[in-house]
Amino acid sequence: MPEQPGPPESGYPQRSSQWYGGTDRNSYIHRAWMRRGLPAHAFDGRPHIAIANTASDLTPCNAHFNEVAESVKQGVYEAGGIPLNLPVVSLGETLVRPTAMLWRNMAAMAAEEMFRANPIDGLVLLGGCDKTIPALLMAAGSVDLPAVVVPGGPMLTGTFRGVALGCGTDVWRLSEEVRAGTLSQEQFIRSESSMIRSRGHCNTMGTASTMGLVAEALGMVLPGLAGTPAADSRLLESAHASGRLAVEMVAEGRTPSAVLSRGSFLNAIVALAAIGGSTNAVVHLLAIAGRVGIELSQDDFDRTGSEIPLLVDLQPAGRFLMEDFFRAGGLHAVLREVRDLLDPTALTVTGKPLVDYLDTADIWDREVIRTRAEPLLPHAGIAVLYGNLAPDGAVVKPAAASEHLLQHRGRAVVFDSVEDMHARIDDPDLDVDADSVLVLRGCGPKGYPGMPEVANMPLPQKLLQAGVRDMVRICDGRMSGTAYGTVVLHVSPEAAAGGPLALVRTGDHIVLDIAGRRLDLDVPPEELLLRQPDPATVAAYAAPQRGWEKLYVQTVGQANTGADLDFLVGSSGAEVSRESH
Known part of the structure; x- marks a missing residue:
């Protein structure tokens, strides 16, 4: 182990000393068991920094994190801290069944408990694939230990x-x-x-790219890091710097509650709109805000973000990819264009405001990143719709929708489950045309369970062969951040929670008015009052008998509040209820 400087001065009480300080039997055991490689000076008051590592061969987007963790370790050592690798639950979007979202809350809960239970003073959070950054931020917010996120970065363009x-x-x-x-x-x-050309997550402006960038806009990432490609050596340089920063944050007591404010979340919403980010950021930001006690609602995404211009020409809303975005100037170049819309007091993990890092940000390719004067779209962001079909709201991403469908009235074609949809969508006898509205239900947090990314339903084959490439689709589930189309999703309450989506029948007319923020079922109210869900609809809802799925279905909230478990909302702090004996 390299020679170390003395422990950094700290006015912040270090939790690890509760385990290692003293001469009693418990302190002896704690130190002795950790002496498998740690020298005596590891216990002289140096901060112990856990590297929450989501590396896994079964999460291919995060498979490079062991190398990233080594750079973090070097930075922690250099700053006088003790780095400790802490593998945490890793969720790979493409492999786990039935959907990674089912376990976001479990990953957050497990990480929170491990952060609290262990002798940890600060955290470096390694996340990449869609659910890992949200889960780690939820956990860090709940335990409120000094924490900095290192996003794993997008893959290179194939x-x-x-x-x-x-x-x-x-x-x-x-x-x-x-x-x-x-x-x-x-x-x-x-x-x-x-x-898949290289290590890293999706290279579109999907959920993984979105959450890395949004985490920086929140202030939880070393400024300038988010969006760095996974294969770029500058990722390792920034990981090293993040390790150093974690030690500094412990010394100064800079916890998530000291960094995150309502202004931080509004800045994240501005960034989300300007980059054309994923609709999944809505449920993730709502859940993170709930963990740190920040007042944030679904409507804030519309109020703050709907008039923001779309400045980034990236797939799925545009043409380019994340490697192009990085070389064109990245997040700071975008945020400089909308600087007047940002909260100037919102801090970052460095202790300085986010806006302080924008002065020298330039756009190097104005095809990829547009100026405020020449946006890709004048109004982007997330639109929140209400109406008798979505009493608690639904969301749509206008930038990914077709202009001719932004106002639409069409006849519903209803599917009671994902399986029902797959079984019938390509049936030549399906009574559907280009003006129909495809409705998929039973896909919300409770109904599936886990709210899968199925809202961007495939179009009927016979319509594809006729040249149709988009239709209005409505669902109580989510869609991939890499998807596109006129898709209304996160309908709340979901069908399985008693929402009116359960009452829609094939042949009913549905009216979508994105400009008017309406989603309505054109059926008389008195008729709706008499309707009951079809038995086939109810039979398709999830009914788990044991384990995590049962706990999830019993306690999960709706999409409009972040789909967190009701008993996990709010911060619990870092104190351990009982000492070890």
Whole structure:
């Protein structure tokens, strides 16, 4: 182990001394068991920094985090701290069934308990794939220990037949072309090896990219780090700096509650709109705010973000990819364009305001990042819809929708479950046309369970073959941040929680008015009062008998509040209720 400077001066009480300080039997045991590599001076008051590491071979987007953790360790050592690798629950978006969202709250709860239970003074949070950064921020907010996020970064751009591929977005596009008969199955499979070119998460402005950037806009990332490609050596440089910063944060007592404010979350909403970020950020930011006691509602996304111009021309709303975004100037170049809309007092993990880091930010490619004067779209962000079909709201991303469908009235074609949808969507006899509204229910937090990314339903094959490429789709589930289309999602209350989505029948007319923020079922109120959910609808709802799924279904909240478990909302602090004996 390299020679170390003395412990940094700290006015902040260090939790680890409760385990290691003293001469009694418990202190002896704690030190002795940790002496498998740690020298005596590791227990002389140096801060112990846990590296919450979501590395896993089964989370391919995070598989490089062991290397990143080594750079964090070097930074912690250099600053006089003791780094400790702490593997935590890792959720890979593409592999786990039925949906990674089912375990976001479990990952957050498990991480929180491990942070509290162990002799830890501060945290470096390594997250990349969609649910890992939200879960780690929820945990860190609940335990309120000094914490800094290191986003793992997007993959490099792969190409197929000379064309750049957007991970996720082009999966949806190419698979639809196969179903439409314009791309062979053989060519589709050949593109598979080109899609994932390097380490890192999706290279579109999907949920993983969005949450890394939004975490920085919140103030929880070393300024300038988010969006750095996973294969870029500057990621390791910033990971090293984040390790040093974690030691400083412990010394100064800079916890999430000291960094995060309502202004931080409003800044994140501004950033979300300007970058054209994923709708999944809504449920994640609401859940994080709930853990730190910040008042934030679904309506704040509309009030604060709906008039923000879209400045980033990235898939799925645009053309380019995250590697282009990084070279064009990244998040700070975007935020400088909307600086007047940011809260100037909102802090970052460095203790300085976010806006202090924007003075020298430049746009290096005005095709990728637009100026405020020449936006990709004048109004972006998330629109929140209300009406008799969504009493507690639903969300839609206008930037990813088709202009001709922003106001629409169409006949409902209803599916009672994901399985029902897959079984019938390509049936040549399905009574559907381009003006129909596809409705998928039973996909909310309780109904599935876990609120899967299924709202961007595939279009009926016969319509694809006729040239149709978008339809209005409505669902109480989520959609991938890499997806696109006129998709109304997060309908609350969900069908399984008694929401009116359960009462829709095929043939009913649905009216969508995004400008008017309305989503209505054109059925007389007196008729709706007489309706009961179809038995097939109820039969498709989840009914787990044991384990996490049962606990989840019994206690999960609705999408409009962040879909957290009701007993986890709020911060519990870092104190351990009982000492070890």
